[in-house]
Amino acid sequence: MDRLFPQLMAVFAITQLIGLCVGVSLIGAIETGELEQPTVVTENPDDPINAIALIVYILFFTGMLLILMRLFKGRWLFKLLETVVVFTASIIVFSAFIPSIAFLFTVLIVGLRLLMPGHIMLRNCVAIIAISGVGAMVGVTLGVIPIVLFLILLACYDFIAVFKTKHMVTLAKGIANRNLAFTVAMPTPKHQFELGTGDLVLPLAFAVSVMESKQAIGFPGFVFPAVLVLAASLAGLLITIWYANRHVGKALPALPLQAAFMVMAWALSVAVLP
Numbered sequence: 001m002d003r004l005f006p007q008l009m010a011v012f013a014i015t016q017l018i019g020l021c022v023g024v025s026l027i028g029a030i031e032t033g034e035l036e037q038p039t040v041v042t043e044n045p046d047d048p049i050n051a052i053a054l055i056v057y058i059l060f061f062t063g064m065l066l067i068l069m070r071l072f073k074g075r076w077l078f079k080l081l082e083t084v085v086v087f088t089a090s091i092i093v094f095s096a097f098i099p100s101i102a103f104l105f106t107v108l109i110v111g112l113r114l115l116m117p118g119h120i121m122l123r124n125c126v127a128i129i130a131i132s133g134v135g136a137m138v139g140v141t142l143g144v145i146p147i148v149l150f151l152i153l154l155a156c157y158d159f160i161a162v163f164k165t166k167h168m169v170t171l172a173k174g175i176a177n178r179n180l181a182f183t184v185a186m187p188t189p190k191h192q193f194e195l196g197t198g199d200l201v202l203p204l205a206f207a208v209s210v211m212e213s214k215q216a217i218g219f220p221g222f223v224f225p226a227v228l229v230l231a232a233s234l235a236g237l238l239i240t241i242w243y244a245n246r247h248v249g250k251a252l253p254a255l256p257l258q259a260a261f262m263v264m265a266w267a268l269s270v271a272v273l274p
Helices: 004-032 049-071 076-097 099-115 120-141 144-164 167-177 198-213 223-246 255-272
Strands: 183-187 192-196
Touching (some): 004 076, 004 120, 004 192, 049 144, 049 167, 167 183, 192 198, 198 223
16 A cells, blocks of 8 residues: 555546646637537537437447457457557647647557557556546536536446446456556556556546636636546545455445545535636
8 A cells, every 4th residue: 555555646646637738728729619529429518418428338338348358369459459549549648738749759659559568667658648638538528517427327337337247347357467558557565456547537537527617717716626626536546445455356446436526526616616
């Protein structure tokens, strides 16, 4: 725990900071018309049907991954999937910071990942970049109410998938065994802890969505609700991992507690900054 918590807080802080910067860039590009409003099903980001559609996409994608893990024991197909996700997300991130050479840096990071697949630190860096891009994009795609609905539905699904069907445990083990950048590795003296990227993507998406809804307040006021949401998410994550470490061998989903804390933090921010 002495080494795990500092690593976890550092990874969380770095990922969310990068993601928030990307989110600000995307929000600005949408406001100026440089970027069309990203959509899921309908063009209205505040339409709850978008949250339901995104849940359906996730269920379908999870099912396909489980099937592919049974059919393909090798790594090449999953490496291809990782490459596509990392390439797409990296373009989003690098375009926010260095738009003129974003493609070059994206090719570089993807190439390094392919050339050095066993490098844990590189894998973590790639995962952080991917999380930042995906989380920020989801955040500007969904309005606050749809993302709250999305979080609640996903938290319920996460609970069922871990405790009832247990297929999420199978999926997590399969990803970890294939050394994919869909988890962040944090080594400790006893074992290597693998943090699922969803535990970082979803807080970022919620924070960016909240930040976009409060942008009329102006800087730095519109950042406060996002930071409050992220602090609540980190608290939920740390409590879950603390409990899991006291009950070694028992799988425990982090999202239900994270989601509960984040929604409460958002409600508090609405009361303070209506």
